[in-house]
Amino acid sequence: MDFNLSPEHAAFQQEVRDFIQNDMPAGWNTADAEDRPDIERQIRFKLAERKWLALAWPKEYGGLAASPMQQMVYNEMMAYNAVPSFSMGVAWVGPVIMLYGTKEQQERFLPRITSGEDVWCTLYSEPGSGSDLASLQARAVRDGDDYVVNGQKIWTSGGHRSDWGWLAVRTDPDVPKHKGISMVCVKMDSPGITVRPLVNMAGTHEFNEVFFEDVRIPVSNLVGEENRGWYSLAVGLDFERSSIGATSTARRMVEQIVGLAKAKPGGLDHGVKGRLVDVAIAVQVMRNMGYKIAAEQERTGIAPNRESQMAKLFGAELNQRIATLGLQVLGMQGQATTSGSVADRLHYNFLRAVANTIEGGTSEIQRNVIATRALGLPRE
Ligand SMILES: Cc1cc2nc3c(=O)[nH]c(=O)nc-3n(C[C@H](O)[C@H](O)[C@H](O)COP(=O)(O)OP(=O)(O)OC[C@H]3O[C@@H](n4cnc5c(N)ncnc54)[C@H](O)[C@@H]3O)c2cc1C
Incomplete structure (x- = not known):
């Protein structure tokens, strides 16, 4: 196997x-929390100009039809340098609309994702309803050409800065739970939507609670068939879990x-040294898993499901190990950090990494x- 990059x-x-x-x-890379949304917007437009925002999307939808390997190279560089370039619109909403949306929906939503206008x-x-997502209760009732939605969502990342929401709702409460869910696109400034901040344990406002009170959503915003949304949602989750190239953040850390x-005065405890070696090896293993996923995707056209699941699990737990080790190496210094320092970042990573496994x-x-899909073990 040749691990060198091709000349291209x-x-x-x-x-x-x-x-x-x-x-x-x-x-x-130095902006404080207040200026960050504006900087991220500027970065988004710069990436969109080069068509890098949705690099792997087909050209007809505003991408560059990049191969999974090229996407991997790109993701690695961006993650290593901590460039904020992640977009849910690009990562799973757009791909699901490409698969299940009408032509009108594709023309309406996709160009505004690749241009960076819509978040x-x-x-x-x-x-x-989290792990057992199919039990979700937010209810959409048909009224003429609209759905009327009532209910509550939670942990909505970026909900306070989004133009559109990719919403799972119950359209039929009288059938088995997986069979009564639909996916609709909702404008986040629709009357009746309230977004309330939730601050995470690292002290940042990343996610939200979102309340729906008699929110009217045109039926034309339904993506795919009514009551068959679970299947497009599951495809979206597969896209979500197959994000490749994320190991560079771990490598950098x-x-x-x-x-x-x-630089530590007095040297390092022997045990800590050994654990640093262990995580360095694990990062390399993780990187190889990423390359394997990209190579498989290049060969077959789809992200290999079980490898993607394994990479997500391995990467999330590895991040936590690295973050814990970082604080151990810092020792007492970890308590007193100056804003923007490496110690400050490690401190933040330690608190933020807890969410990686959720x-x-x-x-x-x-x-x-x-266990079930890769090892063939029984469900119960
Ligand atoms: C940082 C962050 C960002 C997020 N962003 C979003 C977002 O943008 N949009 C969104 O919709 N959601 C988002 N989420 C929510 C996330 O998807 C859920 O938190 C996650 O799916 C778990 O659901 P839950 O919190 O309800 O936990 P629960 O499902 O209640 O689980 C509680 C515990 O029980 C365990 N458990 C549950 N069922 C089983 C089982 N069958 N077998 C073994 N163990 C089980 C779980 O592993 C967990 O440890 C985000 C969460 C975090 C932390």
């Missing part, structure tokens, strides 16, 4: 590196911890899926 991919990697060095908006959030989880460890499906659920 190496040239593209250099192009992305040059872009990050020369074309990013001023202050992009989407995902409205799946509810206070009583390990490099930073090694830098701190080298968001996008918990590790327990991932293990259940791998």
Whole structure:
């Protein structure tokens, strides 16, 4: 197996590196929380200009039809340099609309995703429905050409900064739970929607509660067939879990911890040294898994489901190990950090990494899926 990049991919990697060095908006990596939304918007438009925002999308929908391997090279460079380039619209809403949306919906929604104009959030989880998502209760009742929606969503990442929501609702309460769900696109400034902030344990406002009170959504915003939304939702989750190239953030973190460890007065505890070696090896294993997924996707056209699940599980738990190790290497220094320092970032990562094994499906659920789909173990 040849792990070297092809000349084309190496040239593209250099192009992305040059872009990050020369074309990013001023202050992009030092902006404080208040200025970050505006900076992220500027970055989005810059990426959209190059058609990099939806690199792998077909050209007819505004992408560059990049191969999974090219996408991997891109994701690695962006993640390594901590460039905020993630978009739910690009990652799963758009791909599902390409598969199940009408021509009119594709023409209406997709160009505004690739141009960076519309930002989407995902409205799946509810206070009583997370892992068992099919039990969701938000209710949509047909009234003429509209649905009238009532209910509550929770943990809606970016809901406070989104133009559109990708909403799962119950359209038929009288059939088995998987069979009465529909997917609709909702404008987030529709009358009757209230978005309330939730602050995470790292102190950042990332997700929200979203309340729906008699919100009218045109039936023309239904994507796919009524009551068959569970199947498009499941396809969307597969896209979500197959995000490749995310290991570079972990690699960067390990490099930073090694830098701190080298500079530590009095040297390092032998056990900590050994664990640093362990995570460095695990990062490489994770990277190889990413390449395997990209290679499979390139060969077959679809992301391999079980490898994607494994990579999500392995990566989420690895992040937590690295974040814990970072704080251990910092020692007492971890208590006193200055804003923007490596120690400050490690401190934040330690608190934020807790969510890695919950968001996008918990590790327990991932293990259940791998047990049945990859190992063929019985469900119960
Ligand atoms: C940072 C972050 C961002 C998020 N962003 C979004 C978003 O944008 N949109 C959105 O809709 N949701 C979002 N979520 C919600 C996320 O998808 C859910 O939190 C997750 O699916 C778990 O659901 P829950 O919180 O209801 O936990 P529960 O499902 O109540 O689970 C509680 C515990 O029980 C375990 N458990 C449950 N069922 C089983 C089982 N069958 N077998 C073994 N163990 C089980 C779980 O693993 C977990 O440990 C986000 C969550 C986080 C942390």
